[in-house]
Amino acid sequence: MVNDMSKAIHDVRSARLAGVVADHGWDALVLYGNAWQCDYLRYATDYVCIEGNAIAVAVKDGGRRLFVESPLEAGRAETECPWLDVSWSPDAVSAAAAFLDGLGNRKLASAPATLMPYGLIRGRRGEEMEDAGPAIDALLLAKADIELDAIRRAATFADRGYQVFMDASRAGRAQFEVVADVEAFFRAEGCPENFMIMGSGGQEVRGMTPAGERRLQVGDLVTTELTPCVDGYYAQLCRTLVIGEPSQPQLDAHDVYLEAEAAGISVLRAGVTASEVARAENDVFRRHGLGEYTTNAYTRVRGHGVGLFVDTKPHILEDVDTVLPAGATVTVHPNTYHPEVGYMVLGDTSIVTEDGSECLIETPRKLLSAPG
């Protein structure tokens, strides 16, 4: 079944991509995706890979070929993306490599370089293939209005999903049972995909992971990031709640995160760098004597882009100089460990605009609590 909205977005993306391909004089574009990261591939084809490797080859004036690894994926691709010429093989990499060999001496480009299978890039073919990553990254970063609408809808799902998360978080429940309730909600609402990790406990908790069997207890900090997906686009919300009434140390600690996130969001506008956003967040921690906890010993990033991938470029870090254009969508999240109370998270997805930003998340920014 063709998703009409997804198809409409695909048409916009196809036109933008065609311009880039023409500008670079590429004869064919090779794109790779899998169930973890499919953004480059989906941008060009609208196909979302669920199992195995998937490789698309868009040939100038020659259609778009898709190579997948099972008849289940192939049948779904043909149904959902009838504009693709789909074939399957248990070894899609070799099948795609043979197809590229058949193209002869043409100017090829590929992306993403880091994930492109070795079988496609080893030897002379790889040496001659241009890296299409930077050009496509620019398209992925500055989104068209119709893409931003999808992210707004995903953000609405994130808000609703967090309410389910709060309702599910009760003393005695296991982490995986909480996640089960949230995922069941998303599926009931027709949202096919969500990335979430969580944490629970106190000062001993250093981060979030997939759900385990630990049961929630009164006094726990319960953290999560929810990242539902609509028409391929993700939006992310990070919140911390307490089972029972928050303690004063928990409230005091959370105030630092509130201040840091507000500082990061306050500098968002077209032309600002990721570095400036990260610095605004981290300066708050440094002012509170918590600068150590902004390092990679305690936190991965201070936010990141979101779009066709959960955690896309740029990472919000002080050493990342990527300029954010209008239409970029980023999650600012000063998530890190607090030495007095444990790991806390707070994050919201925003659209970067010419004169500021539009925050898409409506869940209150505060240390929330769930009945014990």
Place this chain on the structure above:
Amino acid sequence: MRRGLLSWDKEEAPVVALEARVARCQSALSDAGLGCLVVYTNFPRPSAVSWLTHFVPYWSQAVLLVFPDGMPMLVASLTPRVGPWIASVSHLGDITHTPDTGGGAARLIADRCSDGARVGVVELNGLPGGIAIPLAAGIGNSRLEDAGALFADLRDPADEVEIALSARAAEIASAALEAGIAASADGSGAVNSAIESTARHAGAEDVLIHLAPDLAASSRLERIEGEAALGERFAVQASVAYKGHWVRELRSICANEPADWPAAKAGFDAVLAEMRDGNAPGDAQIWLIEGNIGTRPLSVLGSHENIGDRALRKGTVRVVSLQYDLADGPWVAGRSVVI
């Protein structure tokens, strides 16, 4: 994305069983004259590393290095903060955290192997360029060779742990489908939700749901976004992971069952019995056999077009899916079976 329960129950997957698998691997390495086996893992390709160590990544990527002796070593692009969690859910030797996974692996191989030692890579052609290129640069491209077949041979026959965990995954898939079918009067979202909820509350690591919303029109399975109208006949498939072990179950549903469906069900039962005895599905128009032999959870091993040599090996866990083209439309089914 992985979002269910990831944990290690040492009664379900005992250390001794994991160590026996690693020993089997090390013996094969020695027989093949390889100095190291490199095994890639990420969210969509977790199975080979999971089988050896019980580690399933929910994010990022890693390679496992198995040398002819000692514990396997993991080189992960996950940050050190995640190290304690990795250690809590898996049986591993040293864990190296580095964004340069390929370069890090090359350095460890250089430390442990003699110059010129051959290095096997499970599914070398599928190794991501960001890892493969620095690995090849670090130890020399000519020393790398594909070890997909070597690893696949290790999986035959399945051990008791694999059979038991696959059986548990199959139980979860069955129960989840029952719940989904019971909710079908309320539409595709209700079916998906009931399957998701049932599977995850039962401890599933992951569940993928596909529907053929109108089986009379098409047997093609789709991932539903939004709501799809369910026809009088529809098909639903749940692919379930439990502790690293994936199975599928596929059912055709009709409130007023057509007259020829009971015979189709009997035919499918007969196929399962034949497969348990090592025989291919007989008279189905379309059939597919999948199994876990590499990094992917389920790989196509045989079909009505080409019965592969690994499809029906004795003692293995396989998933069979088939279609009968009946007079009034297709009928589909699928289940896991031990050959």
